Amino acid sequence: MYPERIVCLAAEIPAILYELGALDRVVGISAYTTRPPEALNIPKVSGFQNGSIKRILDTKPDVAILTSAVQNGLAAELGKAGVTVIHLYPQRLQDLFSTITLLGNIVGAPDKASALNERLETAIDAVRREANRLPRRPRVYFEEWMDPLITGIGWVSDVIELAGGEDVFRTKATGGLSASERIIQPEEVIAADPEIVFASWCGKPFRQEEFYARPGFSQISAVHKDRVYEWSGEILQCGPMLVDTLASLHQVIAKVARSEH
Numbered sequence: 001m002y003p004e005r006i007v008c009l010a011a012e013i014p015a016i017l018y019e020l021g022a023l024d025r026v027v028g029i030s031a032y033t034t035r036p037p038e039a040l041n042i043p044k045v046s047g048f049q050n051g052s053i054k055r056i057l058d059t060k061p062d063v064a065i066l067t068s069a070v071q072n073g074l075a076a077e078l079g080k081a082g083v084t085v086i087h088l089y090p091q092r093l094q095d096l097f098s099t100i101t102l103l104g105n106i107v108g109a110p111d112k113a114s115a116l117n118e119r120l121e122t123a124i125d126a127v128r129r130e131a132n133r134l135p136r137r138p139r140v141y142f143e144e145w146m147d148p149l150i151t152g153i154g155w156v157s158d159v160i161e162l163a164g165g166e167d168v169f170r171t172k173a174t175g176g177l178s179a180s181e182r183i184i185q186p187e188e189v190i191a192a193d194p195e196i197v198f199a200s201w202c203g204k205p206f207r208q209e210e211f212y213a214r215p216g217f218s219q220i221s222a223v224h225k226d227r228v229y230e231w232s233g234e235i236l237q238c239g240p241m242l243v244d245t246l247a248s249l250h251q252v253i254a255k256v257a258r259s260e261h
Contacts, residue, residue: 009065012240016100063085
């Protein structure tokens, strides 16, 4: 009645299935999977954009779970091979709760899904209350890619705002359904004058020296005061790990908010 062999090609899904008591059904994961530790010995059958169709099919999956438009090609290939595909397109933090509810129904654990959502919402509310007590909201720029410059997706913006920051490109972050709609120009970053910069370059190491050397960037407050931080790639995964990310972001943002009030 429920799938017994699940391939998770989205890195955040094993963490959700672990919380739902269904990690033992996972037979293949993405190489970008970081949580939970119990999942890391499961065979890696894909990267992010690409995967070995043969390796995936060798796991004899009942279902494959993918995410984002970047995996459209992989999803199409699996569909042609006869694999049942669940393809998620999260954009905002709220989509995390929808994903958990959906997966809970798929694996026959709706009560565990509801309990997980409640725990996550409680943790988020605790940070939100702390953020609302800050004397001000520092300006934050999140950089997801460097050529061209791409600001963070909607859930990244949501987390920044919940943590007490003001996302300087929130309109683009929450309105752009594709990365191409979130492209920004260096002049826009300079004009926005962020006080804090967080960067996570989609699996590629962030090069702070390159960021600092961009023409005109020396006048940005975050650069001037050395508040440019490389962030874990987990912030680009719409999974339970976002709650830990939220708490960590809040610590950095709160320090800046209090230091100059």
